[in-house]
Amino acid sequence: xxxxxxxxxxxxxxxxxxxxxxxxxxxxxxxxxxxxxxxxxxxxxxxxxxxxxxxxxxxxxxxxxxxxxxxxxxxxxxxxxxxxxxxxxxxxxxxxxxxxxxxxxxxxxxxxxxxxxxxxxxxxxxxxxxxxxxxxxxxxxxxxxxxxxxxxxxxxxxxxxxxxxxxxxxxxxxxxxxxxxxxxxxxxxxxxxxxxxxxxxxxxxxxxxxxxxxxxxxxxxxxxxxxxxxxxxxxxxxxxxxxxxxxxxxxxxxxxxxx
Amino acid sequence: xxxxxxxxxxxxxxxxxxxxxxxxxxxxxxxxxxxxxxxxxxxxxxxxxxxxxxxxxxxxxxxxxxxxxxxxxxxxxxxxxxxxxxxxxxxxxxxxxxxxxxxxxxxxxxxxxxxxxxxxxxxxxxxxxxxxxxxxxxxxxxxxxxxxxxxxxxxxxxxxxxxxxxxxxxxxxxxxxxxxxxxxxxxxxxxxxxxxxxxxxxxxxxxxxxxxxxxxxxxxxxxxxxxxxxxxxxxxxxxxxxxxxxxxxxxxxxxxxxxxxxxxxxxxxxxxxxxxxxxxxxxxxxxxxxxxxxxxxxxxxxxxxxxxxxxxxxx
Numbered sequence: 001x002x003x004x005x006x007x008x009x010x011x012x013x014x015x016x017x018x019x020x021x022x023x024x025x026x027x028x029x030x031x032x033x034x035x036x037x038x039x040x041x042x043x044x045x046x047x048x049x050x051x052x053x054x055x056x057x058x059x060x061x062x063x064x065x066x067x068x069x070x071x072x073x074x075x076x077x078x079x080x081x082x083x084x085x086x087x088x089x090x091x092x093x094x095x096x097x098x099x100x101x102x103x104x105x106x107x108x109x110x111x112x113x114x115x116x117x118x119x120x121x122x123x124x125x126x127x128x129x130x131x132x133x134x135x136x137x138x139x140x141x142x143x144x145x146x147x148x149x150x151x152x153x154x155x156x157x158x159x160x161x162x163x164x165x166x167x168x169x170x171x172x173x174x175x176x177x178x179x180x181x182x183x184x185x186x187x188x189x190x191x192x193x194x195x196x197x198x199x200x201x202x203x204x205x206x207x208x209x210x211x212x213x214x215x216x217x218x219x220x221x222x223x224x225x226x227x228x229x230x231x232x233x234x235x236x237x238x239x240x241x242x243x244x245x246x247x248x249x250x251x252x253x254x255x256x257x258x259x
Numbered sequence: 260x261x262x263x264x265x266x267x268x269x270x271x272x273x274x275x276x277x278x279x280x281x282x283x284x285x286x287x288x289x290x291x292x293x294x295x296x297x298x299x300x301x302x303x304x305x306x307x308x309x310x311x312x313x314x315x316x317x318x319x320x321x322x323x324x325x326x327x328x329x330x331x332x333x334x335x336x337x338x339x340x341x342x343x344x345x346x347x348x349x350x351x352x353x354x355x356x357x358x359x360x361x362x363x364x365x366x367x368x369x370x371x372x373x374x375x376x377x378x379x380x381x382x383x384x385x386x387x388x389x390x391x392x393x394x395x396x397x398x399x400x401x402x403x404x405x406x407x408x409x410x411x412x413x414x415x416x417x418x419x420x421x422x423x424x425x426x427x428x429x430x431x432x433x434x435x436x437x438x439x440x441x442x443x444x445x446x447x448x449x450x451x452x453x454x455x456x457x458x459x460x461x462x463x464x465x466x467x468x469x470x471x472x473x474x475x476x477x478x479x480x481x482x483x484x485x486x487x488x489x490x491x492x493x494x495x496x497x498x499x500x501x502x503x504x505x506x507x508x509x510x511x512x513x514x515x516x517x518x519x520x521x522x523x524x525x526x527x528x529x530x531x532x533x534x535x536x537x538x539x540x541x542x543x544x545x546x547x548x549x550x551x552x553x554x555x556x557x558x559x560x561x562x563x564x565x566x567x568x569x570x571x572x573x574x
Binding site: 078080082083088093095096104107108135137 | 470471473474476480489493495570571
């Protein structure tokens with residue numbers, strides 16, 4: 001691993017609330033290399049989403065250093081370094097699927113031909129070709145989330161940040177989207193930060209699993225996955241997979257004992 | 260068409276109530292006329308009846324009740340009298356009247372169509388000014404904390420002043436700087452209609468949730484981009500709800516603006532009717548104004564349906 005794409009050192013974030021300060025993150029240090037698929041897992045309140053938002057420049061850390069592509073998160077955000085996928089698809093109901101994917105392209109000032117070309121290409125990438133003219137309400141939840149991934153991919157940022165993107169979907173759809181996401185990651189070589197609270201999802205997808213625990217939000221374990229890059233769905237029954245899942249579970253439990 | 264039954268039932272109930280109310284409302288005058296015509300009424304003499312309750316008079320003189328639905332200049336004219344007046348002062352006046360559009364080539368100044376068109380002009384102009392102003396103010400309020408703190412209280416205060424008290428002042432002030440005719444009425448309409456638009460649009464422009472605004476931040480979108488691409492489209496349903504209130508308020512404003520001026524319009528017609536005891540004329544103008552308001556609100560609803568369908572928000 002040469003120069004890390006995302007680098008956090010001793011990151012602190014404290015929210016001031018009426019009930020006193022809340023330590024959302026304390027002393028979080030982590031390096032993410034180019035092309036890695038990193039999952040953040042932990043119970044709610046462990047700061048996994050907050051950490052992702054810090055990387056995205058949507059939240060301002062109160063201490064420590066954080067760089068994205070060697071820039072401050074805010075500068076990285078303005079240089080459009082990443083695409084962000086939220087928990088809900090959040091497509092604009094008044095825009096067609098194509099129109100939704102075009103949204104970032106319009107804002108970033110791509111030419112009309114370039115917009116059309118990219119919409120077509122990203123729709124194919126998430127297997128939604130032919131749905132360009134449909135409105136969001138005409139699509140299922142899983143398809144909407146795929147469209148929102150396409151929207152994050154459309155402007156070709158090197159980093160993809162995903163905040164529990166499949167959390168609201170049922171198990172079967174989730175499995176399929178996980179499989180597709182892996183293929184997409186393999187094809188595009190993007191660096192992905194992925195927040196989840198599903199252990200199998202984290203183990204199945206990641207090259208690196210970051211286990212976090214709450215009060216204060218901190219990293220308790222970083223697991224480098226030994227699974228091969230090529231991962232069929234039934235890899236989840238292999239002994240290796242189960243061993244990694246076991247270590248994640250132990251890490252989560254250890255975090256709780258500290259309470 | 261399942262709604263037709265209930266709608267007709269309500270209309271029938273209102274008409275029945277109206278007919279019933281006309282009896283005690285008109286009983287004094289009915290008995291005076293009957294007595295003058297030689298009938299025996301109980302008690303005798305208008306002076307003796309003055310302090311007797313209307314309902315007692317109704318009970319004592321049951322055989323004279325039908326006359327209360329055909330009185331001229333009745334205190335409360337019966338529905339059919341008002342409908343007759345409506346017909347006479349619209350279709351009949353324009354088609355058959357000496358001053359009507361058929362014989363003279365221009366709308367008769369005695370017809371509700373003429374007066375309605377005057378009111379409609381001021382209503383539309385006032386509505387356009389008011390809603391335009393409302394949208395601009397809302398955009399300012401959403402984007403500037405200072406404007407939110409400084410403008411919003413005045414907008415609220417402006418609506419606590421009774422418009423009948425303010426309207427003559429607006430007209431006098433504008434007249435003294437040489438503005439008269441349609442514009443002062445439109446200003447009053449705008450004064451009434453901007454407020455619902457401000458309130459609705461502020462809510463609408465703020466309706467996108469944190470996730471949607473965060474999404475735009477990840478794209479590094481500017482404030483104007485967020486306004487055009489997210490806030491304005493998201494506020495459209497709120498805008499239409501406000502516009503429906505706004506256009507009805509505009510009509511009220513135009514009518515109130517016509518009361519002190521007496522240069523035509525439904526307001527002038529209503530006040531004229533009340534001055535000269537022409538209650539049928541007054542009621543006809545009222546119903547005409549109500550019908551106009553209903554059509555205007557329906558029209559906005561129709562545009563709303565079209566717009567939302569085009570935006571793909573509703574199937």
